[in-house]
Amino acid sequence: xxxxxxxxxxxxxxxxxxxxxxxxxxxxxxxxxxxxxxxxxxxxxxxxxxxxxxxxxxxxxxxxxxxxxxxxxxxxxxxxxxxxxxxxxxxxxxxxxxxxxxxxxxxxx
Amino acid sequence: xxxxxxxxxxxxxxxxxxxxxxxxxxxxxxxxxxxxxxxxxxxxxxxxxxxxxxxxxxxxxxxxxxxxxxxxxxxxxxxxxxxxxxxxxxxxxxxxxxxxxxxxxxxxxxxxxxxx
Numbered sequence: 566x567x568x569x570x571x572x573x574x575x576x577x578x579x580x581x582x583x584x585x586x587x588x589x590x591x592x593x594x595x596x597x598x599x600x601x602x603x604x605x606x607x608x609x610x611x612x613x614x615x616x617x618x619x620x621x622x623x624x625x626x627x628x629x630x631x632x633x634x635x636x637x638x639x640x641x642x643x644x645x646x647x648x649x650x651x652x653x654x655x656x657x658x659x660x661x662x663x664x665x666x667x668x669x670x671x672x673x674x
Numbered sequence: 675x676x677x678x679x680x681x682x683x684x685x686x687x688x689x690x691x692x693x694x695x696x697x698x699x700x701x702x703x704x705x706x707x708x709x710x711x712x713x714x715x716x717x718x719x720x721x722x723x724x725x726x727x728x729x730x731x732x733x734x735x736x737x738x739x740x741x742x743x744x745x746x747x748x749x750x751x752x753x754x755x756x757x758x759x760x761x762x763x764x765x766x767x768x769x770x771x772x773x774x775x776x777x778x779x780x781x782x783x784x785x786x787x788x789x790x
Contacts, residue, residue: 608767608781666717
């Protein structure tokens with residue numbers, strides 16, 4: 566069964582304390598791996614799309630990487646405003662996104 | 675770019691009434707739109723996929739007669755919750771893509787539905 570699993574479920578960091586969020590997927594014929602940020606009571610905000618193993622993308626303090634089995638979202642020197650739920654999703658050709666349950670990140674000052 | 679809006683942002687209705695939620699792509703033409711619902715502290719659950727001018731494809735377990743979807747143009751899709759009941763209370767989110775199910779989806783801000 567195609568599946569996307571995110572870990573940890575929740576992560577608490579101090580401001581400036583870098584860390585990584587994990588997204589493992591068992592999707593045959595991966596077409597794309599997507600990262601979104603979701604704030605409470607709002608829709609997901611698009612961050613990155615990764616298409617092939619070895620690909621990396623960066624945006625401010627965030628960097629997403631992809632291997633054949635998992636993706637990482639690295640957060641460098643996080644700030645309180647980075648607190649949110651980060652969602653990972655994957656799809657195959659012709660299918661809709663399969664979402665993970667998300668990692669809720671809390672960054673305290 | 676790639677902005678998706680939803681209206682209303684929240685709605686409260688009485689049990690038995692119908693509620694319509696609009697989803698618009700503001701700066702691009704959306705060939706495919708999706709409707710999700712999300713319960714508290716849960717991830718997104720896909721309800722249906724719709725392509726402009728054709729009938730929506732519903733996920734297993736989603737009642738198509740209860741959740742009516744219309745994708746009348748390349749920038750507008752509507753979800754109508756018919757004869758709403760308290761168990762339909764949820765956060766409904768739409769998304770849109772420019773070129774089919776495998777393209778990047780851009781999400782709307784969501785609509786909070788509360789059925790009394």
